[in-house]
Each structure stands twice: as structure tokens, then as C-alpha cells.
Amino acid sequence: MIRALILLLFCTSAWAHQSSEAYLRYRVDGAEVEQRLDVALRDLDRDLGLDADGDGVLSWGEVRARWGDIERLASDGLRFTVDGAACQSNGAGTPQLDEHSDGMHAVLVTRWRCPAAVQALAIDYRLFAATDAGHRGLARLVGAAGEPLVLVPGAGPQTLSASGAGLAGFVFEGMAHIASGLDHLLFLATLILVAVWKRDGAGWVPRLSGRSAVVETLKLVTAFTVAHSITLGLAASGAIDPPSRWVESLIALTVLLAALDNIRPFVPGPRWAMVGLFGLVHGVGFAGPLKDLGLRGAELVMPLLGFNVGVELGQLAAVALLLPVALLLRGRTVYRRWIVPGASGAVATLATLWLAERSLALQLLQ
Amino acid sequence: MRALFALLLVLPLAVAAEPFTPKDDAAIVQRLPYRVDAAERTRRAALARDPAQLPLALATARAALDRARVLGDPRELGAAQAALAPWWTRADAPPEAVLLRARVLQARHDFDGGLAQLRGLLARDDLPPELRAQALLDSAAVHQLRAELPQARTLCEQLKPLAPLPASACLAELDSLSGNAPAAAQVLARLSPGRTVLPWLALMRAELAERMGDAAALGLYRQALVGADEVYTRAALADWLLAQGRDAEALTLTQGSDADALLLRHVIALHRLNRDAAAPTARLRDSLAAADRREPGKHAREQARFALDVSKQPREALRLAQLNWAMQREPADAVLLLRAAQAAGRDGEPARRELARFVRERGWQDARLAALDRS
DSSP states (O other): OHHHHTTOOOOTTOOBSOSOEEEEEEEEETTEEEEEEEEEHHHHHHHHOOOTTOSSEEEHHHHHHTHHHHHHHHHHHEEEEETTEEOEEEEEOOOEEEEETTEEEEEEEEEEEOSSOOSEEEEEEOTTTTTOTTOEEEEEETTOOSOOEEEOTTSOOEEEESSOSHHHHHHHHHHHHHHHOHHHHHHHHHHHHHHTEEEETTEEEEOSOHHHHHHHHHHHHHHHHHHHHHHHHHHHTTSOOOOHHHHHHHHHHHHHHHHHHHHSOOOOSOHHHHHHHHHHHHHHHHTHHHHHTTOOGGGGHHHHHHHHHHHHHHHHHHHHHHHHHHHHHTTOHHIIIIIHHHHHHHHHHHHHHHHHHHHHTOOOOO | OHHHHHHHHHGGGGGSOOOBOOSOTTOEEEEOSSOOOHHHHHHHHHHHHOSOOHHHHHHHHHHHHHHHHHHOOTHHHHHHHHHTGGGSSOTTOOHHHHHHHHHHHHHTTOHHHHHHHHHHHHTOTTOOHHHHHHHHHHHHHHHHHTTOHHHHHHHHHHHTTTOHHHHHHHHHHHHHTTTOHHHHHHHHHHHSOSSOOOHHHHHHHHHHHHHTTOTTHHHHHHHHHHHOOOHHHHHHHHHHHHHTTOHHHHHHHTTTOOBHHHHHHHHHHHHHTTOOOHHHHHHHHHHHHHHHHHSTTTTHHHHHHHHHHTSOOHHHHHHHHHHHHHHOOOHHHHHHHHHHHHHTGGGGHHHHHHHHHHHHHHTOOOGGGGGGGGO
């Protein structure tokens, strides 16, 4: 190609890592503000020449020796005001590092006391404006949902709201997630179909009292919730990270098994145990939207709680819609002959297709 | 009960990553992609004091663009732009600055923006010949990239008196894409002066040999790589090896690179060899997502390849390959589109037919596109 000629081999998106990004997190408590800035050591080295011995690697000693310069660069390149007034410095953290996807970052924590309770921060960001025009700062408020605020160096003050969507936002996200996840909903519906029955050898018989059906449903929902809460927490925090193809395939498998068990019970043990086991798989699947937020450590607590509450509210809504109908029909012939086998069969068919699609990476359904 | 849940949720957080302070001063905390030499350091310091020094700014921007090419690091494009900041938006900027400005834009896939800069430059009557030659070549490269061959030819014709060797190579390459591949291959072979072959010429010949289905491509790719070890050349050779089913060799060739283009080939080779690819695949997915977030739609070539060869989503691959085809139309892009269309089965049939018509009209010869003619 002609590009070869001009030694301009810009292999279209041959790029390594990503463009330079610094991460800003603000924790606001009344008039107190804690600012954490994570800035890449590679970027600091370009501007400050941290590699004192010129050996092409940075040692902790080389970084630590220049920590004062790093703090100065950060305070020159990043200021914020509240209602037009500057806040008073209230100390700084010790030199620390943290690993991000594009390498090690220096972590600069500063604490500030502002004149009044903080509603919004006006951030004036100039970091690396003179040396990397592609650099961006990504600012977010601790515990707030949604996309981070993208800070363009030298573009003037940009506003970060300190109120945020908060817990309610995450509850909503959780509800939206369960509402859009047909596999989770069908799993629940499949369970409720026969929660109004009880196992009798190789078949099912209707429960006599509505009360026992409600108790059984409660057991199932609780087992599911406890199980998926555990794995949701583990997956969202990054403690476990199984390949999503496996998780999605296993979720399809749980739906299939539950539906087959409806038609002719074969899974041993009480049903809540099966549901608990399967719930572990679903929990990993719930974690996607939370993982995307990039929150870590203690920051995840409130979002996780909110998200999980949202997921449960979504589930309860589904239960509230289906259980009364199932209770009403549980003794009828049409329910035993047609509704349960028909619905379970349909779910099993769909789950089989999902399983094939997800495990073999095919596309069978539109 | 709720308290129990809260406890369950908090438990795993103890193991999540947190900022830390290394215990030992000798601990290596970051590998740097390149060493800054003394000259570069002096230049940067001088530029930091007074950014409006044209020769220093040009040298800094050129060095950054060179590194971008060799390392495939997008940070360097930002560095080049920053060095050119005093002249970045000025219409009357010195021609050298405009040339570099155009290259930054092209590297970010802003082809229209880059071409507009170069057109403005070529319209200047007092443009020195060597800069005119550069501007002609850069524009021709973009037109060729978009399969606008007549425009590219016009520019390379104008190049003849200014830079005969590149002009001949350019015209031969365009001939090869217009139905005269064997003759063009001979012209390019004759252009090599003496025994040593210029890396760019070797690369051009390698790509032509690959299009002709000639196994000489391997030796030529290796020759190009020895002359200039750059991400593009390495990725092109890796693709050739993958296409020949020499997956283990492709794996070795792409070992240990940070560049997305090479990581992609590495992951494909791992998958084909049934090796564990979980970690590099996750890294690549993150990286492609970050690139797409920063420049939406501009990285469709790599994304399509990922969907096709790694995540095995043929329909998504076809969508991305078509998006890429709307942006750039080199033979490699056509091959990608064809493969995606074939993988998508019946859904890919319209795309395949349209591509077949395009290739027929242009007279492209490419052994890899032979499957287009099956209808």
C-alpha cells in the first residue's frame, strides 16, 4: 500500500492500550470533600522524567523520591471550587499506587474543607494540557450511578453534581436489569408454576392449603436471593471472573433443568436447594452492569445493595403477578394437563435454543 | 435477613484491589515503553519553557509520530498534537506543521480532515518541492486507502518529477489493483536497487505477492520486518501466517506486544491452538471497548475481526465489517468483509454480492477473494 511508501504505517487502530486517562473520584460529606486522583506513571514520567537512572523501568524508589513534584504537578493541573469559592486544604494522603488497565497509577488523595455544604463541584482540569492533547480526566462521585464526567484539559471549569442519583439510581438499575433479562424472569416463572404443587414420588400433587404454597414460594425466592447475592458480590468486586460465555450457557442450562423438572420431577433433594444452587449461577450474570461502573472496594457496597434490592423488587413484582393465578388454578385439570406442561415445554425449548446458541456461539434466534 | 445480605455483600470486598504502598524501594512498578534520550529531554524542557519554537516543536511532533508508528501507542498522537498546539488551528501555519497536523488526523482516522489540510497545502504556490512531494504522497495514501484509485493516480502522476522512485512504486501498486498484478510485481521487483531492499518496498511487494497467492510473500514480509520492525508489518505477517494455518508461528510472532493489533492476532492464534486465552482476550476486549468509547466506529476493523475470529458472532462481525468498509477499502478490508459475509450465511449474501460487483468493476485481483466468484 502507498502508506508503506511514506513510512506512515498507521495501521488503522493498531493502538496499544488506550489513550491516556486519569481517574478522579470525589467523596462528599457535607462541607468535607475528599479528592482522589489516579494518574498514570507513564504520563508523569513523560512530564517529570521520573526514570532517574534511565534504565527504562520505574522503581518505587524513583517514584517516591519525586512525590513532591508529582503532587505539585497535580495541584497545578487540577483545581475545584464550590459556589465560586475555593476550599481549604485539610491534608493529603501518603504516597500510594494502584494498578489500572493501562498500567500503574500514582494515587493522590487530598482532603478539603469548603465554606458551605457542597451541592456541586466546578472542576478546572488542565493536567497534561501542554504535553498530551489526547489526555482526558474521568471524574465521578463516589456511590453515584451513571457515566463519569469527561474532563478535557484546558476546556474551562466543568460541573460535577454532588447529589448524584445515589441509592435510588442503583435500585432502578437492578429493576431494569431483571425486567430486561428474559432468562431470569422465565426461571422465576418456571419455579412459581409448580410452587403451588408438591412433589409426590415421580409426579406432582396440588398443595391443599394456599398458605403452604406461599411458604414454598417464599423459600424458593429466599434461596434464590441469598445465592445470587453471594455470587453477585463476588463477581462485581472482581473476586471471581468466569468467562461470560460459560455463565450465560449455565444460566440457560438452569432454566432448561427447572422446566424439565416441572414436567417430570427428577432433580433430587428439596426444590429450594436446587434453586439455591442455580441462583449462584444467575448472580454472576447479574454483575455485568455493576462491573462496568468500575467501582472498587468499599465504593461497591451501596451500589451493590441498591442493585440487589432492585433485582429483588423486580422478582417480587413477577411473583406478585404470577402466584395468585397459580394459586387459583392449582387444582384444576386444565392447569395440570395443559398449562404447566405447555408453559414448561415452551420454556424448555427456548432454553435449549439459548443453551445451543450460547455454548456453541451460534445465532439461532433473532 | 437484610443485615445478613449486607454482610454477604461486603465479605468479598475485602479481596478487591486497593491502593498500596510498595514495601521495597527497588520494587519495579512500571515498565516504560521507550527510553527518553538526553537530546529528547533537552528538547522537551526547552519546549516547555517556550512552546512557540517551530523547529523544536516539529522535531518533538515527528518523534512522537514515529513512536506512534513503531509502538502503536495512541498517547503519542496526543503528544504530537500538543507539540503543535500553537499552530494547531491556524490556517496560515507553516507547511511542515500542516503536514504533521494532517498525519495526526489521518492516524485518528479523520480522513476527510486530513485530506482537507493537505488540499489546502497543495494549493499554496510557494510550497517547497520536498514538502509538496510529501503532501502528494500522504493524500494519495488516503485515497488508495478508500479505494479512490483515480484520485490516487492523479496525485502520483504529479509526484513523478519530484520523487521518481516513490512515484513509480505508487503507480505500480495502483496498476496492481486495476487488473495488472503480474506486470506490477515485475516493476516493483526492478525498483529494488542492488541487493538491499528498502523495507517499505519489501512490504509493498509482500502484500502484492499475498494478493496474487504467491508464497514469496513470506520472505518479503520477513525482509520488511528486518528492515523496520513496526506494528503494521508484524500484524500483516501474522495475518499471512494465520491464513496459511501456521498458527504456532503467528503466536510466536505476536508474543509480548502491547499493541492491540498484535494482541488481536495473538488471541486468534491462541484460540485456534486451543490454548488458554481468557486473560489476553479480556484485556483485548477492554482495550477495544476503550478505543471505541474514545473514537466511536473508528476501530471497526479490529472489532469486526474480534467478533469474527474470537467471540464468534458472525452477524455482529458482518455489521462491523460493513461499518469498516464504509470507512476504508483496502484489499484486507474486502477480505474481512467477505469472510464476515460468508460466516453470516444467508444474511451475508447481499453484502457478498455487492462486494463481488465492486471488486469486478475495479478489476481487483486477489487470491483471497476467489470465493466471491462462486455465484
